[in-house]
Amino acid sequence: MADKIARRSSSGEASTFGRGVGIRGRVTGDGDLTIEGTVDGELSIGGALHVAGEAQVHAKVEAASVLVEGVLEGDITSSGPVKAGTGAKLKGTIVADAFSMDDGAEVSAQVVAEFDLPPELTGRAG
Amino acid sequence: MAGTVISQGITIEGEITSEEEVIVQGTIRGKLDVQDAVVIEQGATVEADVTATSIAVAGQVTGNVVASDRVDLQAGGKLIGDVKTARLTIADGASFKGNVDMDV
Numbered sequence: 001m002a003d004k005i006a007r008r009s010s011s012g013e014a015s016t017f018g019r020g021v022g023i024r025g026r027v028t029g030d031g032d033l034t035i036e037g038t039v040d041g042e043l044s045i046g047g048a049l050h051v052a053g054e055a056q057v058h059a060k061v062e063a064a065s066v067l068v069e070g071v072l073e074g075d076i077t078s079s080g081p082v083k084a085g086t087g088a089k090l091k092g093t094i095v096a097d098a099f100s101m102d103d104g105a106e107v108s109a110q111v112v113a114e115f116d117l118p119p120e121l122t123g124r125a126g
Numbered sequence: 127m128a129g130t131v132i133s134q135g136i137t138i139e140g141e142i143t144s145e146e147e148v149i150v151q152g153t154i155r156g157k158l159d160v161q162d163a164v165v166i167e168q169g170a171t172v173e174a175d176v177t178a179t180s181i182a183v184a185g186q187v188t189g190n191v192v193a194s195d196r197v198d199l200q201a202g203g204k205l206i207g208d209v210k211t212a213r214l215t216i217a218d219g220a221s222f223k224g225n226v227d228m229d230v
Binding site: 041 | 130134145
């Protein structure tokens with residue numbers, strides 16, 4: 001699952017903020033980023049963002065793609081897909097190329113994304 | 127998972143705290159407070175006060191450095207700031223400007 005989204009990554013190197021790490025401030029740059037700890041502030045990265053299971057992120061997010069499996073509170077702008085995996089807690093506005101969520105994800109967000117309607121809804125007015 | 131790596135191309139402006147080792151290849155501005163080792167690799171830029179158990183510097187550091195165990199300023203490394211630690215090595219080819227307090 002993570003691999004699928006990570007494929008949209010840029011050419012930069014990957015960064016990891018491990019479990020015991022807390023960051024308050026602004027994170028910018030290229031490459032992919034995996035967060036297992038906590039981040040409060042602003043995240044703007046050129047690659048794929050992975051908010052792992054135990055992560056707590058309260059930040060405005062810009063990335064090429066976003067996979068959330070932990071807690072992410074804040075507005076997300078993604079040029080690629082945003083996915084809320086099982087166990088994700090997602091809150092904020094999501095502007096993305098595509099949005100998907102797995103069973104077990106808790107999402108309280110405004111989603112601005114293009115998506116295909118399920119077949120039973122297409123072809124009907126209203 | 128392989129700990130914490132702030133890779134080249136990443137800039138963090140703010141305060142970083144960590145209970146585990148932090149490897150810096152990118153840029154940090156602010157404060158870095160680690161309860162384990164900090165490795166500042168060649169090409170990394172740290173404009174921050176750094177506190178850790180041990181600090182290895184092969185990149186550039188501007189700020190005060192406090193390590194409970196040791197500080198190793200490696201060849202090519204550059205440190206501008208005061209150092210407070212129990213043990214300090216400065217390799218041939220490293221540059222350093224600041225005061226050293228070894229608590230003697």
